Amino acid sequence: MSSNSVADLLEKLPEVSRAYLEGRAIDEVECIVADLAGIARGKAMPGGKFARQPFFYLPNSIFFQTITGDWADSVADGFTEPDMVLRPDFDTATPAPWTADTTLQVIHDINDQKGDPVPFAPRNVLKRVVDLYRARGWEPIVAPEMEFYLVAPNTDPAREIEPPMGRSGRRAAARQAYSMSAVDEYGKVIDDIYDFAEIMGLEIDGILQEGGAGQIELNLRHGDPVKLADEMFFFKRMIREAALRHDTYATFMAKPIEGEPGSAMHIHQSVVDIKTGENIFSNADGSETPEFLHFIGGMQRNLPAVVALLAPYVNSYRRYVPDFAAPINLEWGRDNRTTGLRVPVSEPSARRVENRLPGMDCNPYLGIAASLACGLVGLLEKTDPSDPFAGDAYQMQSGVPRGLGDALGLLRANTTIQQVLGEEFCRVYSAVKELEYNEFLQVISPWEREHLLLNV
Known part of the structure; x- marks a missing residue:
């Protein structure tokens, strides 16, 4: 050179x-x-x-x-x-x-x-949605959370996935959320993640132990949606490499281990006025604005149409079960983790909406684009939300499609969302996912052999 x-x-x-x-x-x-x-x-x-x-x-x-x-x-x-x-x-x-x-x-x-x-390149889809905000004088801000599992090496797809072996010589334990000693069990992997992130210029807001055996949550600082999606794209590659150095796999499957919680990609979202730099979800006196409610209303109305992007595989829907820290509904509530849409405790300047539906198996560009698209439609159509939910939303009827086939049908039926994400993209995405779904339907599972072979 x-x-x-x-x-x-x-x-x-x-x-x-x-x-x-x-x-x-x-x-x-x-x-x-x-x-x-x-x-x-x-x-x-x-x-x-x-x-x-x-x-x-x-x-x-x-x-x-x-x-x-x-x-x-x-x-x-x-x-x-x-x-x-x-x-x-x-x-x-x-x-x-x-x-x-x-x-x-x-x-x-x-x-x-x-x-x-x-039009069907995922990064371009996200840029398209962000540009639609900017054309109206708004700047969307996101802060994603990344949940993933560290698991024992698995080269046989017929064998169930197991937690990793920790430094104590025992497998990682479940139900140890926020435990520092649980994180220390695979501290060498975490150390490499920190070291690699520093070399790469990626800022980590925090790492913690989640509820699953070997399940980690990594939080990123808020910022520009495209930049954050780029970082998540890099992080996924890097975390896998850090794990492999220590004879461990990192998996971003939505539900890798039966009986354990799934892995989510929660997205915190707010919108800033480009001219003033102020959060449009808060009035000067700190109260909630109509735009805040319209954003939530747009998400409630349109999220079913984008679940195929937030939960892109048949495995994704195994995460949507009650009492496993995953939403099964489209309710919204203040500081309520049982609702699909949560408003965290914050100062008025940081008022935001947390979308808890996306799984960590989704493409970060498409997951963020889909979530922002729903809020944008609500802002433009001035969609009113339901009343905030105060109780245990797991007791409510599910508003989330139960499988990929149903989710793809909802995407095809929502022409407004197609126009925001791009009709050409939606056509290509639906065709690819339909083919994947049809391939899956050809597979006979161990459950079917166990319970149907001699009983039906």
């Missing part, structure tokens, strides 16, 4: 990447994007080539692929796989500190060959 190209590249990089590269040569750059599942797709290239190459190509079919590797080619007009143009978003450049050499990873913007954003 020439000295000029090195200098030009370094000038474009964020400070965290420049600090990492001080005294080092760039061995490799991972040029990546998130597919519908949130999996990193792209190309790795030598640092010198990356510095000289302003863009590269990938086929649009990466967004037609199911989690099993099949292709929903029916969504295309002739499955010709035209190339998309990927250009680096240098603001996202960050080290990949788990690699053996000096590697950067860079998220890329995705356009078609005419220069228009590819």
Whole structure:
């Protein structure tokens, strides 16, 4: 790599990447994007080539692929796989500190060959929703929570998932929420997560033990939705790598262990007036505004249509069961964790709505986009919410679809949400998920063999 190209590249990089590269040569750059599942797709290239190459190509079919590797080619007009143009978003450049050499990873913007954003790229879907807010003078703010499990290595899909072995020589115990000693059991993994995050410039607001055996919650600071989704995309890759260093798997499945709580991706949301910088959910005297209630009303009315994005797999719906710290309804309440929508205790300037429906298995770009889309529709249509719920909302009738097939039907039926997220995206997403669902229906489960083989 020439000295000029090195200098030009370094000038474009964020400070965290420049600090990492001080005294080092760039061995490799991972040029990546998130597919519908949130999996990193792209190309790795030598640092010198990356510095000289302003863009590269990938086929649009990466967004037609199911989690099993099949292709929903029916969504295309002739499955010709035209190339998309990927250009680096240098603001996202960050080290990949788990690699053996000096590697950067860079998220890329995705356009078609005419220069228009590819409508079914998840990051573009989120950008579209954020731009709809900004066109009305609003800036959405989010603060996501990440729940995940550390589990014992599992190479046999027929074997049940087990908690990891802790430093005491015993498997991680369940029902130890907020226990510091429980976190210490796998402290080496947590240490690597902290160390990697610091090298990558990712800020962690806190890590705690959740209620499941080996279940961790990681909180992020509030900020710009696209930036936070980028960070979650990076965090998922990094946490898996940190776990593998210690003979442990990290899983973001919504319900990996039978009888244990599921893993959520709660999203705290507020909206700021761009001109004043004030939270539009609070009046000057600290009281709640009509916009605050309309945002909640929009979520109550439209969340059923986006559950297919918040709970994208058949396993996701195993999380929606009573008394496992997961919502089964669309009620809202103040400081009430049994409701699907919770208003946390806060100062008026930090008034926000916590959406507790998303699972950690959802694509962070799509989960945040879907949640914000529901609130936006409520703001625009001035939707009134129900009365706040004060009791145990698990006693209420479920307002959440019970399976992926039902959820996809609700998405197809809500034309307003389709217009906000993009009709082309919704068409592609539905086709991919329908194919995944149909593939699952071909599988005969152990439960069926155990209870039906000789009894029916």
